[in-house]
Amino acid sequence: MATRNIILLGPPGAGKGTHAERLVADYGLVHLSTGNILREAVAAGTELGTQAKTYMDAGQLVPDELVIGIVRERLAEDDIQQHGALLDGFPRTLAQAEALEGVMEQLKLTNLVVINLSVRDEVLIRRLSGRRMCESCGGIFNVYRDGVETGQSCPSCGKGELYQRSDDREEAIAQRLVTYREKSAPLIEYYAQRGLLIDVDGNDAEDPVYQRMTANLD
Numbered sequence: 001m002a003t004r005n006i007i008l009l010g011p012p013g014a015g016k017g018t019h020a021e022r023l024v025a026d027y028g029l030v031h032l033s034t035g036n037i038l039r040e041a042v043a044a045g046t047e048l049g050t051q052a053k054t055y056m057d058a059g060q061l062v063p064d065e066l067v068i069g070i071v072r073e074r075l076a077e078d079d080i081q082q083h084g085a086l087l088d089g090f091p092r093t094l095a096q097a098e099a100l101e102g103v104m105e106q107l108k109l110t111n112l113v114v115i116n117l118s119v120r121d122e123v124l125i126r127r128l129s130g131r132r133m134c135e136s137c138g139g140i141f142n143v144y145r146d147g148v149e150t151g152q153s154c155p156s157c158g159k160g161e162l163y164q165r166s167d168d169r170e171e172a173i174a175q176r177l178v179t180y181r182e183k184s185a186p187l188i189e190y191y192a193q194r195g196l197l198i199d200v201d202g203n204d205a206e207d208p209v210y211q212r213m214t215a216n217l218d
């Protein structure tokens with residue numbers, strides 16, 4: 001069977017990271033999260049990380065050239081050629097979507113499906129402000145849903161401590177939602193016009209949303 005490639009679209013807090021983890025496990029895809037790659041670069045203090053950090057902390061998008069370069073390199077690797085990619089957090093601008101189309105054509109990556117998670121603003125704000133992540137395994141938890149707190153050890157791997165992402169603080173959340181509406185929301189129409197879009201209501205809890213998503217994919 002030809003490999004499948006999936007793009008997960010949706011505002012910050014829509015559940016892209018959470019559902020991406022399940023989709024890669026269930027469909028054998030390779031997870032490509034530009035946000036994770038950028039956070040790792042910031043933590044490692046690389047040149048890329050230094051360039052990206054100011055934008056990320058302010059809730060703004062990192063310049064297209066930087067992010068497109070990362071994705072172009074990663075998509076060319078063997079594992080994605082063999083198993084297909086799950087793109088989480090990319091593309092986020094029309095320029096990125098157009099660049100991606102060219103790269104996928106060059107690399108002969110076909111069979112693309114785009115899933116858009118639609119979630120109301122008040123739900124997004126609650127999820128983002130309550131989100132805590134594990135510094136070791138990257139696990140995602142929520143203060144309101146899971147009763148966790150900053151600094152406790154990870155309920156999943158037990159190794160790392162839970163922390164709050166610097167861009168999950170109140171000022172950055174508001175900016176990220178504005179940036180999403182301006183720059184990323186037009187991608188919904190872009191992919192709908194190409195007949196590639198599956199729209200999924202992402203307001204509910206994780207399991208029913210995931211079931212809706214996979215029912216559409218299968």
Ligand code: AMP
Nearest residue numbers: 034035055056060061062067089090092
């Ligand atoms: P995420 O983990 O996907 O929410 O991304 C966290 C932050 O990384 C975003 O708020 C942006 O600053 C940056 N980022 C991630 N992906 C992209 C992208 N495709 N284009 C530009 N900036 C990005």
